[in-house]
Amino acid sequence: MKFKSGIRQREVIVKGSADFFLPFSIVFGVYIILFGTISPGGGFQGGVITAAGAILLYLGYGYSNAKKALSPEVLRVNEACGATLYVFLGFLGIILGANFARNVFFDNGNVGDMISAGTITFMGYAVGYKVLTGVSFLVLLMLSVLAPGSDDDDYGFEEEAENDYH
Secondary structure: OOOOOOOOOHHHHHHHHHHHHHHHHHHHHHHHOOOOOOOOOOHHHHHHHHHHHHHHHHHOOOOOHHHHHHHHHHHHHHHHHHHHHHHHHHHHHHHHHOOOHHHHHHOOOOOOOOOOOOHHHHHHHHHHHHHHHHHHHHHHHHHHOOOEEEEHHHHHHHHHHHHOOO
């Protein structure tokens, strides 16, 4: 088989495999997040499965392309949004006169329906979103150590660490 100059056969196989498995990882992870309240799984498991897409992007396209596709700063901000949404849903219990994270909308839907678990369903979605964005950010951060020529200053960690010790 003849390839363009500079492309090796291994790269084609890894990139093709990443292209093939990436949609399955994302769809299966989102499925686990959405149906976690009525089947085994949930927000955490689905978030980690979906975040495996960041690893597949790295394997198939390299660190710089994975970083372009998944902006670390956007992931950090969205992780905070997921945590805020979870806390807000937890405070709904207190606002409506119950305990923190109490299932206050438990009488919605029929047993086995997607929204039948009330507040727990939406809290699972918030956890899935937070884990998806948080684990993707951590994967990119760990892969930045392996990437030649990557610079950790993009994330602001070097400045924070220097300010903490001086």
